[in-house]
Amino acid sequence: MRASRFFLNTQKEAPQEAELISHRLMLRAGLIKRLGSGLYTWMPLGLRVLRKVEAIVREEMNNAGALELLMPAVQPKELWEETGRWAVFGPQMLKIKDRHDRDFCFGPTHEEVITDLARREIKSYKQLPLNFYQVQTKFRDEIRPRFGVMRAREFLMKDAYSFHTDLTSLEQTYETMYQAYSNVFTRLGLKFRAVRADTGAIGGDGSHEFHVLADSGEDALAYCPTSDYAANVELAEGLPTVSVRPAATEAMHEVETPKQTTCEQVAALLGIDVTRTVKSIALVANGKFYLLLLRGDHSLNEIKVGKIDGLQDFRFASEEEIRTHLNCPPGFIGPVAVSQNVIIVADKTVAVMSDFVCGANKPKYHLAGVNFGRDLPEALVVADIRNVVTGDPSPDGKGTLELCRGIEVGHIFQLRTKYAQAMEATYLDENGQKQIMEMGCYGIGVSRIVGAAIEQGNDERGIIFPASMAPFQVAIAPIGFDKSEEVKAEALHLYKQLQELGVDVLLDDRGERPGVMFAEMELMGIPHRVVIGERGLKESTVEYQGRTDASAQTVGLKDIVSKLQSVL
RNA sequence: CGGGGCGUAGCGCAGCCUGGUAGCGUACUUGCAUGGGGUGCAAGGGGUCGCAAGUUCAAAUCUUGCCGUCCCGACCA
Numbered sequence: 001m002r003a004s005r006f007f008l009n010t011q012k013e014a015p016q017e018a019e020l021i022s023h024r025l026m027l028r029a030g031l032i033k034r035l036g037s038g039l040y041t042w043m044p045l046g047l048r049v050l051r052k053v054e055a056i057v058r059e060e061m062n063n064a065g066a067l068e069l070l071m072p073a074v075q076p077k078e079l080w081e082e083t084g085r086w087a088v089f090g091p092q093m094l095k096i097k098d099r100h101d102r103d104f105c106f107g108p109t110h111e112e113v114i115t116d117l118a119r120r121e122i123k124s125y126k127q128l129p130l131n132f133y134q135v136q137t138k139f140r141d142e143i144r145p146r147f148g149v150m151r152a153r154e155f156l157m158k159d160a161y162s163f164h165t166d167l168t169s170l171e172q173t174y175e176t177m178y179q180a181y182s183n184v185f186t187r188l189g190l191k192f193r194a195v196r197a198d199t200g201a202i203g204g205d206g207s208h209e210f211h212v213l214a215d216s217g218e219d220a221l222a223y224c225p226t227s228d229y230a231a232n233v234e235l236a237e238g239l240p241t242v243s244v245r246p247a248a249t250e251a252m253h254e255v256e257t258p259k260q261t262t263c264e265q266v267a268a269l270l271g272i273d274v275t276r277t278v279k280s281i282a283l284v285a286n287g288k289f290y291l292l293l294l295r296g297d298h299s300l301n302e303i304k305v306g307k308i309d310g311l312q313d314f315r316f317a318s319e320e321e322i323r324t325h326l327n328c329p330p331g332f333i334g335p336v337a338v339s340q341n342v343i344i345v346a347d348k349t350v351a352v353m354s355d356f357v358c359g360a361n362k363p364k365y366h367l368a369g370v371n372f373g374r375d376l377p378e379a380l381v382v383a384d385i386r387n388v389v390t391g392d393p394s395p396d397g398k399g400t401l402e403l404c405r406g407i408e409v410g411h412i413f414q415l416r417t418k419y420a421q422a423m424e425a426t427y428l429d430e431n432g433q434k435q436i437m438e439m440g441c442y443g444i445g446v447s448r449i450v451g452a453a454i455e456q457g458n459d460e461r462g463i464i465f466p467a468s469m470a471p472f473q474v475a476i477a478p479i480g481f482d483k484s485e486e487v488k489a490e491a492l493h494l495y496k497q498l499q500e501l502g503v504d505v506l507l508d509d510r511g512e513r514p515g516v517m518f519a520e521m522e523l524m525g526i527p528h529r530v531v532i533g534e535r536g537l538k539e540s541t542v543e544y545q546g547r548t549d550a551s552a553q554t555v556g557l558k559d560i561v562s563k564l565q566s567v568l
Numbered sequence: 569c570g571g572g573g574c575g576u577a578g579c580g581c582a583g584c585c586u587g588g589u590a591g592c593g594u595a596c597u598u599g600c601a602u603g604g605g606g607u608g609c610a611a612g613g614g615g616u617c618g619c620a621a622g623u624u625c626a627a628a629u630c631u632u633g634c635c636g637u638c639c640c641g642a643c644c645a
Contacts, residue, residue: 011594013580014580016637027579142644143642143644151643158645210645411644479603480603513604515605517605523606
C-alpha cells in the first residue's frame with residue numbers, strides 16, 4: 001500500500017472522550033471513529049487489523065472442524081419467547097418492530113436461531129456431532145458502554161454452537177474448542193490465561209473464559225502458580241487457611257467503639273489484626289432477613305451468594321430493616337443474641353474462627369472474644385460467599401492463589417440441554433427413539449481483541465501490535481521521496497520486492513519529513529521499519545529498526561530483503 | 569438506573585464568574601525556506617458557541633427545561 005493512496009489520519013491529541021490507553025491510541029492512530037455511544041466505524045487502517053484477527057479465528061475454527069455459516073442479525077421475538085429469554089435479556093436487547101408491528105430484536109447472541117436451525121435440519125444421530133460458527137455483528141444495549149471497542153454496543157463476535165448425541169461427545173468438542181482457542185490467542189501473540197468461569201446469563205454447566213492479561217482488565221482472576229488451577233474470582237473457591245477451628249481462649253466481652261463502624265477502624269482501635277474481626281452484612285430475600293458473616297478483610301461475592309438456596313433474589317437490607325431486625329444501626333451489628341428470624345450465613349473462613357471481634361448490636365459497642373457454639377449458635381448455613389484473596393489455599397490443594405486482572409476475550413460453555421430442551425431440538429437415535437441434543441457454545445470477542453491487544457502492547461510512542469495483527473508488517477520511510485530520484489527508485493524497488501514476496505508493506509511516498517513518518521508509523525504500531533535516505537545510499541546501505549528496538553541498525557541495500565525475511 | 573464531569577472550528581482548549589467585535593494551539597489550503605524525530609516564516613479557509621424557551625436594548629456568557637457524551641458502581645465477547 002502506498003501511503004499517498006491510503007487514508008491515514010493520525011492525531012497528536014486524543015479526543016477527551018477516551019480515558020483508557022488502548023481507546024486513546026485507537027482514536028489517535030485513526031483505527032476507529034465514534035458515531036455514537038458504543039458505536040464505532042472501523043476505518044481502513046483499523047479494519048485491516050480486525051480482518052487479520054478474524055482470519056486467524058476462522059483458520060483455527062476450520063481446523064477444529066467447525067463449519068462457517070451466517071445467521072440473520074435480526075431475529076423474531078417468538079424464538080426468544082420459547083426459551084423465556086425475551087424477558088430475561090430485557091433492556092439489554094435492542095428490540096425493534098417491522099411495518100406490520102411485529103417484534104424483532106437485533107441479535108445479542110444466537111442460541112435461539114441456531115437451535116431452531118438444528119431442530120429443523122438435524123434428524124439423525126448419524127449427522128452428529130456438528131459444530132457451526134459465524135463471525136457476525138452483535139448488538140447489546142449495554143448499561144454503560146465504555147473503553148471504545150472493548151465494551152461497545154455493536155461489536156464483532158465469532159460464535160460457535162455444537163450439537164451432540166451425548167455428554168461424552170460434547171466434552172470432546174469442548175476440549176477441541178479449548179485447544180482451538182488457545183491456538184488463536186497464542187497465534188495472535190497475546191499473553192492470556194484460560195480460567196474456570198461462571199456461566200452467567202447464557203446458562204449451562206462447564207465453562208471457561210479466556211482472558212488477555214492486563215492491569216486495566218475488568219475481571220479479577222485467581223490462579224495457582226504451582227499448579228494449573230485458574231478461575232475467575234467470581235467463581236474461585238475461597239477456602240479457610242486452617243481446617244479446624246482453634247479452641248476458645250478468651251471470654252466474650254464488650255469493647256467501647258464510639259466512632260468505629262468498620263472492621264479496619266475497630267481493629268486499629270483494639271490494636272489487633274483485621275483478620276481477627278468479622279463483619280456482618282444484612283440482606284433480604286423472599287421477605288426473610290439474612291446476616292452474612294465475613295472476615296473483616298474479605299469482600300462479599302454476590303454471585304456466590306445468589307447461588308445459595310433462598311438467596312437467589314437477594315438485595316441489601318435498608319437501614320430501617322436493619323434497625324427493625326437487630327435493634328441497632330448499621331456499623332455495630334453482629335450475629336450474637338439475635339432473634340430467631342435472623343438467618344445467619346457464615347463464610348467458610350468465619351466458621352473456623354475463634355475469639356473474634358464483631359458488632360454488639362448495641363450502638364458504639366463491639367464484642368471481642370466471641371466464639372461459635374458458646375456465645376452464639378453454630379451458623380445455620382456455612383458457605384463460600386467471599387472473593388478469594390492472594391495467599392488463599394488453591395482449591396486443588398497444590399499451593400496458594402495469586403490474583404491478576406484480565407480482559408475477557410473468549411468464553412466456552414457446555415450448555416447441555418438447556419436450549420435443546422426448551423425448543424425441542426431432538427434427533428432419532430439408533431433405536432429410532434427421540435432424544436434431546438446436547439449443546440455447547442463458544443464465543444470470541446473479535447473486535448474486543450483489538451482493544452485488548454493494544455492494552456497489552458503500547459508505549460509512550462503508541463501501539464505495539466503483535467506481528468500477527470499489525471495493519472502492515474513493514475513500513476518503508478524514504479527520506480526525500482519527492483526530491484531524490486535515487487531514494488525514490490530504491491524505495492519503489494524494495495516496495496515491489498516485498499510485495500512480490502507477499503509482505504504487507506506500507507510505502508510512505510508522501511514526501512513527508514522523517515519525523516512525521518516515524519511518529520506515525522510508531523503510533524500505528526507497525527512492527528518493522530526501513531529507512532532509505534541519500535546518506536545511506538552513498539554507502540549502499542539502508543536502516544532497519546524494529547518497533548521495540550532502542551536504535552536502528554545499518555543494513556546493506558542488497559541484504560535488506562533477507563534481513564526482513566529473517567524477522568518477519 | 570444512582571453519583572460526578574463535560575458540550576465553543578476536525579482534534580485539544582481559553583473566553584462564561586462581572587452580558588456588548590468569537591479567540592489560541594494543532595490539523596487543513598497556498599507560497600517561500602528547510603530536509604534524519606510531529607521543521608520554520610508568512611498568508612488564507614473553516615464555528616447555527618449541543619437544542620429549545622425565557623430574562624434583556626443586547627446572551628457563548630444569566631435562568632429553566634431537554635439532548636448528547638465521558639468517568640465511578642450493577643451487566644458481558
